Amino acid sequence: MNTQNTLLCPELSAESLLKIDREVAKYPADQKQSAVMAALVIAQDEKGWLSKETIAAVAGYLGMPPIAAYEVASFYNMYDLHPVGKYKLTVCTNLPCALSGGVHAADYVKEKLGIDFNETTADGKFTLKEGECMGACGDAPVMLVNNKRMCSFMLPEQIDKLLAECK
Amino acid sequence: MALIDTINPLLTTGWAKGDAGWSLKDYEARGGYKQLRRVLESKMTQDDLIAEVKKSVLRGRGGAGFPTGLKWSFMPKAAPEKYVVCNTDEGEPGTFKDRDLLRFDPHSTIEGMIIAGYAVGAKRGYNYIHGEIFEIYQRFEEALDQARAAGYLGNNILGSDFSFDLFAHHGWGAYICGEETGLLESIEGKKGQPRYKPPFPANFGLYGKPTTINNTETFAAIPFILGMGGEAYLNLGKPNNGGTKLFSVSGHVNRPGNYEVPMGTPFAKLLEMAGGMRGGRKLKAVIPGGSSAPVLPADVMMDCTMDYDSIAKAGSMLGSGAVIVMDETVCMVKALERLSYFYYEESCGQCTPCREGSGWLYRVVHRIEHGQGRAEDLDLLNRVTDNMMGKTICALADAAAFPVRSFIKHFKSEFEYHIENKKCLVDPDIQRAGSGFFKAGAA
Ligand SMILES: Cc1cc2nc3c(=O)[nH]c(=O)nc-3n(C[C@H](O)[C@H](O)[C@H](O)COP(=O)(O)O)c2cc1C
Ligand code: SF4
Ligand code: FES
Numbered sequence: 001m002n003t004q005n006t007l008l009c010p011e012l013s014a015e016s017l018l019k020i021d022r023e024v025a026k027y028p029a030d031q032k033q034s035a036v037m038a039a040l041v042i043a044q045d046e047k048g049w050l051s052k053e054t055i056a057a058v059a060g061y062l063g064m065p066p067i068a069a070y071e072v073a074s075f076y077n078m079y080d081l082h083p084v085g086k087y088k089l090t091v092c093t094n095l096p097c098a099l100s101g102g103v104h105a106a107d108y109v110k111e112k113l114g115i116d117f118n119e120t121t122a123d124g125k126f127t128l129k130e131g132e133c134m135g136a137c138g139d140a141p142v143m144l145v146n147n148k149r150m151c152s153f154m155l156p157e158q159i160d161k162l163l164a165e166c167k
Numbered sequence: 168m169a170l171i172d173t174i175n176p177l178l179t180t181g182w183a184k185g186d187a188g189w190s191l192k193d194y195e196a197r198g199g200y201k202q203l204r205r206v207l208e209s210k211m212t213q214d215d216l217i218a219e220v221k222k223s224v225l226r227g228r229g230g231a232g233f234p235t236g237l238k239w240s241f242m243p244k245a246a247p248e249k250y251v252v253c254n255t256d257e258g259e260p261g262t263f264k265d266r267d268l269l270r271f272d273p274h275s276t277i278e279g280m281i282i283a284g285y286a287v288g289a290k291r292g293y294n295y296i297h298g299e300i301f302e303i304y305q306r307f308e309e310a311l312d313q314a315r316a317a318g319y320l321g322n323n324i325l326g327s328d329f330s331f332d333l334f335a336h337h338g339w340g341a342y343i344c345g346e347e348t349g350l351l352e353s354i355e356g357k358k359g360q361p362r363y364k365p366p367f368p369a370n371f372g373l374y375g376k377p378t379t380i381n382n383t384e385t386f387a388a389i390p391f392i393l394g395m396g397g398e399a400y401l402n403l404g405k406p407n408n409g410g411t412k413l414f415s416v417s418g419h420v421n422r423p424g425n426y427e428v429p430m431g432t433p434f435a436k437l438l439e440m441a442g443g444m445r446g447g448r449k450l451k452a453v454i455p456g457g458s459s460a461p462v463l464p465a466d467v468m469m470d471c472t473m474d475y476d477s478i479a480k481a482g483s484m485l486g487s488g489a490v491i492v493m494d495e496t497v498c499m500v501k502a503l504e505r506l507s508y509f510y511y512e513e514s515c516g517q518c519t520p521c522r523e524g525s526g527w528l529y530r531v532v533h534r535i536e537h538g539q540g541r542a543e544d545l546d547l548l549n550r551v552t553d554n555m556m557g558k559t560i561c562a563l564a565d566a567a568a569f570p571v572r573s574f575i576k577h578f579k580s581e582f583e584y585h586i587e588n589k590k591c592l593v594d595p596d597i598q599r600a601g602s603g604f605f606k607a608g609a610a
Contacts, residue, residue, distance in 0.1 A: 026293075026334040026335075026336070027334075028291075028374065031355070031356075031374060033355065033356035033357075034336070034354055034355055034356045035356065036356040037336070037337065037338070037339055037353070037356065038336075038337065040339075041337075041339060062356075064356070068356075068357070071357070071358050072356065072357065072358060075341060075358040075359065076298070076338070076339040076340045076341045076359075077339070077340030077341065078298055078299075078339045078340035079339060079340075093505070094260045094458075094505060094506075094509055095260055095261075095458060095491065095502055095505045095506055095509075096260050096261045096417040096418055096458075096489075096491050097417075098502075098505060098602070099417065099418040099419055099491070099492075099493060099497070099601070099602065100417070100418065100419075100423065100602055100603060100604075101602040101603060101604030102602075103602075104599075104602050104604035104605065105604060108604075131299070132258070132260075132340075132342060132509055132512065132513065133258055133259070133260040133261070133262075133342075133458075133509075134297075134299035134300070135257040135258060135262060135263045135265070135266045135297050135299060135300055136263050136266060136299075136300070137260065137261055137262070137263050137415065137417040137423070137489075137491075138263050138415060138416070138417055138423040138424045138425065139263075139423075140417065140423070141604065144299060147298075147299075147301065148301040148302070149301075149302070150299070150300065150302060155604060155606070156604070156605075156606075
């Protein structure tokens with residue numbers, strides 16, 4: 001089964017394809033395309049970012065036109081269509097967070113790393129992004145590390161700790 | 168953060184143990200899945216079930232406040248394939264209640280969805296979870312596995328002839344997917360662009376099939392309503408505003424967090440529960456229902472009770488129950504600039520008035536904030552909003568317009584000061600101190 005999958009889609013690992021299969025199983029048999037959002041995340045996790053080739057491979061695996069998968073990848077903010085650093089930090093600066101230091105936290109990270117939003121440090125370690133409300137405003141300042149890990153109450157000391165942890 | 172304070176807890180009863188109380192055995196120990204069992208064992212009719220929900224006057228907790236029982240009754244009886252969809256795409260700035268519901272008590276939402284499936288005759292459901300809370304999505308999947316293993320999901324639930332299965336779908340960073348038809352498009356694996364309504368989801372929903380879509384908190388309330396009876400639930404709140412509600416309190420309070428209180432609780436009481444104003448500073452303004460709701464000045468807000476009718480009478484909306492508290496350190500122009508940027512960034516771009524209008528609003532507020540405002544700009548802003556409201560496919564255009572109109576209406580002199588003096592009325596050092604980020608003399 002696995003080898004058969006990798007033949008169908010050599011671009012992605014057997015492990016990723018197995019994960020995608022589990023997503024496909026959630027939807028009616030004739031609605032495989034519903035799994036595209038999850039599949040693109042799985043592909044992004046494996047590759048670090050989504051190239052046109054990777055997106056086309058996901059589309060092929062799900063039996064949908066490449067452009068339809070590309071539309072999805074470019075519509076949702078958390079897909080990376082360009083290479084990013086090893087650690088992508090996304091800081092929420094929306095108003096509720098800003099009232100409790102969201103913008104100041106972003107400024108603090110910018111100064112420490114010497115980069116602005118949408119930039120990557122020269123050593124390729126960090127990319128900084130500005131985020132919209134993450135549904136965690138009570139824990140402000142909040143930031144996401146590589147899309148999936150949320151860090152709460154990020155005051156200077158916690159930010160220092162997080163940056164030191166990122167090896 | 169787990170439970171801090173509450174009056175009459177229902178939804179938050181399971182939060183007491185924080186992250187240690189979410190799993191199936193804890194939920195069952197609290198009486199969980201008893202209502203599902205009762206519905207199935209007594210072979211309650213769909214009509215009776217919907218009638219009980221109607222009696223509770225539960226109104227949708229996602230923002231619009233539409234009566235839930237009535238919504239369920241719109242589902243066509245005969246259709247062979249129907250869906251129940253839960254909206255946990257919580258992206259309305261200020262709102263963080265659904266995250267905690269799924270974090271501390273995912274099974275109440277699952278039980279509510281299964282019961283909804285029974286009531287409307289659906290065999291399959293999806294919970295659409297905000298992409299930014301991936302850890303919560305993973306926990307929800309675990310909770311689904313637990314429910315499936317215990318026979319609460321799947322074929323012939325608890326030995327009855329009712330079958331229902333439920334799956335989780337995650338978003339990946341698009342506010343517009345919170346709009347119910349944008350959300351359905353997104354589950355179908357497309358861009359989350361809202362559909363024209365009508366047809367409404369009850370007739371043409373997921374995969375074109377009849378679909379009931381409700382907010383997480385709406386579903387989570389169902390087991391409690393059935394447990395205590397619709398009428399008792401209604402009586403917890405006030406007429407036409409049944410039950411309790413979660414309020415996400417953020418901004419300049421001492422203890423930001425979620426508070427469950429009966430509908431009709433005075434705002435002053437809620438503020439007190441949230442620890443009062445940070446640093447003892449003065450309340451300036453409150454957005455009572457998420458960033459899309461009109462802002463209210465302090466004195467108006469202090470006279471409100473927390474329910475749909477009182478907040479509407481004061482000129483705003485209860486919305487999602489996100490209470491954004493602002494003190495005197497806030498520059499209202501800068502605050503509005505950030506909100507306007509959000510709507511500009513998140514417009515899905517299908518409707519010209521929204522796509523172009525949201526950009527105009529942001530650019531004009533931005534230039535006022537940056538000392539380049541012109542005398543005619545406030546009229547210009549109001550005219551742009553006139554051309555957006557009610558003229559688009561979904562309500563995001565209105566959501567972009569409400570903050571602009573209300574900020575200008577209630578804080579006009581601050582905008583005028585900005586335009587005339589090319590700077591903030593509130594001193595930048597005072598603004599900087601307000602956030603609490605810089606402690607004890609640090610930079
Ligand atoms: C721009 C926009 C964003 C929305 N975001 C959400 C959301 O994050 N969560 C939600 O439950 N409803 C949201 N809604 C409301 C939904 O469209 C829908 O009314 C709601 O999910 C219905 O559930 P309810 O009746 O239980 O409230 C949004 C609406 C609009 C126009
Ligand atoms: S109003 Fe805005 S967000 Fe809504 S459908 Fe139109 S362009 Fe998209
Ligand atoms: S505003 Fe930052 S998480 Fe909501």
